[in-house]
Amino acid sequence: MFDLVPELTPKLISRLDHLRLRTKREYAGMGRGSHLSPRRGSSLEFSDFRPYALGDDFRYIDWGLYARTDKFYVKLFKEEESLLTYIFIDDSASMAHPAADNKFRAALAIALALAYVVLSEGDRVMLRMLSGRVVPAAAGFVQGRSRVADLARALVGVKPAGALDLAAALARELISIKRAGKVFVISDFLMLFNSIRRGLGLFAAANMDVSAIQVLGASELKAQGIIGQAELVDAETGERLRLSVGENERARYRETLLRLAREIRAVCLKQGMRYALYNTGDSFEDFFLKAAVHLDLVH
């Protein structure tokens, strides 16, 4: 795996072993796990009382309550289940530009790191490409830490291409999701702001615990290589724009990109979602460990 995704170094993996995923809400999972579930279960976490019924285990009768009310009540406990985690990766053409920034590989590294943390806890994870392309190894939920390598092998074969309407893509994915859970959306979010807000808002409205991770390239932020008279071609739509770019224009472009990122972050926080920005020019390990706090990855 390390040679497939160089960002996932052994040192980082060893640190990922100490992280676990936390959710703001309790979600009903699949099978036993380590996350509290809204279902009644046998964990140590008290949930409620209910009147004793025939066949209930005497050990759960609350004798103190019986003394006060002269009625039998049994104590109910929460169930601990595995968490369902959905990771959506933007594999549109924009993720392949600028090529020197390796944005898509960075997105895959983030996804695999998250998947590793999830699978390490014994939870289940599903990785989906927002273009709708299905990765056979991740077609459904996978479980077990050993499956990370399989995921990595399957994902590195994906080549970003095509255009993406984020709202439509997320809506399509939402329809196919039967149980709520943790959701990560990894994209450069270089699209219309309304599409981002609506797309992410769909999952928030569906009671999902949504985290948005934006990946931007270092040279992309600097508009490197674009100077003088330039004909700019949109990688997704093929649309063209002629510009005269100087140092002032480059500074204004960078400011625009960063303002867009700030607005996305504001929307996320307003709707109870989490947000992190990764600049591919920075160290991946430093980013991930710092962003872990914002993404509810705790020790």
Added chain:
Amino acid sequence: MGLLYPIGLSLAALIPVLALAYLVRERPNRVVVSSLLAFRALGASQGRAKWGRPRFDWMFFAELLILLLVALAAAEPYFIRRQKPIAVVLDNSGVMRAKMPSGQSRFDAARGRLFAFLRGGQDEITVYLTAPLPHPLGPPLAGEDAARAEIDKLKPLDAAEDPRAVADLVERLVDDTRYAQVVVASSHPLRPVIPGRLMGLTIGDSVANFALGSFVVERGSLGSQTVRARAVAANFSSQAAPVRLTVSDGAKRLAVKELNLAAGTVGAVDFPDLPSAPYFRLQLEPTDAFALDNVAYAVPGAGGEIRILFVSPEPNDASGLDALPGVRLVVEAPDKYRPEQSLSADIVIFEYAAPKELPGANTLLVMPPGATPPFDFATRSATVEIMSWRRPNPLTDGVNFRLFEARRGEFFAPHPWMETIADGTDGGLVLSGERDGRRYIALGFVPFPYLGKRNLPMSVFTLNVLSYLGRLMSPIESYRVGQPWRVPPGVERIVAPSGATFAVTPSRLFDGAVEQGVYQLLNGKDRILRAVNFDSLSESNLLDPAVFAVAQAPPAAEPAATEAKLKLAPILIAAALALAALEATLAYRRRRPMGRILS
């Protein structure tokens, strides 16, 4: 300056081409980007034009400036700078070798005063020298330093100068409005001085001086083994003084004579019987501050036998000449005569023939053919009869021409440089002249064969002619320093007294005789000696030196403003090149990946 020069116009027309080149160069690069979203926010409008909007950055303006500089250079602009040129006349004659009481020569003193004067900051200095003839040292010199460098190289010559010629030069310079000032540095006083225009730097005070004038030697008679010499000495002082004259052959003293000279007088001394020697050196004592004119040299004619080269189609006419004592005769046909042969002869006789160039020895021409260079005689054949002759004259001495037998001969028309000694009814019959130190006699009749007492008048005349030519077959007087002379036939090299050797061409003028002494003219193994002397008593008069008398010109017009054009083209070209180099360096450092696609 003219921007309308074709090349200037062409370069100016390149300016729009440069702008067009920038438009072409600024054709947009296609770059694939992840999204146009942020770029669209820049407010830029989508362009559909074929060419992008020109972006005239610093490189455009640098190149525009380079083009303008080159176009301007092609127009050859210049600054006009007013100049203050002066002319300097520096006396480099032999008199400037005279020592001053300080031990310094007058020339060094003159140079020092000139340098002090030049500190005034003149723009352009033209230096003239006075000896042997007034002449410019070279093109005008730019500034004091260049003038100092050139003047430092100069040395005074042994030659005398011509005060009248120098005065003429100074007059001409004063009249020349190009010069703001004329400065004359000489031992000769300058009269009059024109304030602000003509300035004299007179070097040295009036001092007493003893000097030698001419020093000549000649043989007493044909074939004589001894020579006689005559020397002239002068006393340029305020009191009478005895002088001693010593003749030597360069090593051994041959004769000494003393002479009492009254103040300001010139005296002559004869040395009647000097033994033969290749050359003679005369020393005057007491010596004084001006040593150059205390010495003189002389070269005698041939001693012993006289060699006569007889060139004639009638060789029998030479019979009888060899009967003369001390005469060795060589007869040659005209078509076999070579000019080099004249070098080994003391007298050359051409009968019915004439050389194609002046011979290197004294020459007798007997009935020469007319209208042939270098003599170009105009002759007319007739029965000759001598009607008159010049007396006294060494050629006519003791000759009764009335006793000449009338024969057929030819008359000479007046000649440009030969004078008529005897003439008849239709023109001259005996012509005599000197050229380049040689004597030439032309006869319109034949005095041969030599018959001795059988034809006494003709024999006396023939002996006169041979004596005249034979006694002084070498230069009749010494040459003066600085005087050019024609190189005799066959001479290939000339060795100066200092040992300097000059390769020369026969018949060309030799002007390298600028030092006093005995020169050697070499033709293979043969050697001719030639004495060259200062020999100028007027210049030797240091007590009352001649004045450079400049004619008082009418009030001279203000010197015209002299303007110098300082050409700017080299500066502009240099600036353009420097700018181009700077632009290339910066462009190399800031080069951008053209056409790079971010994909």
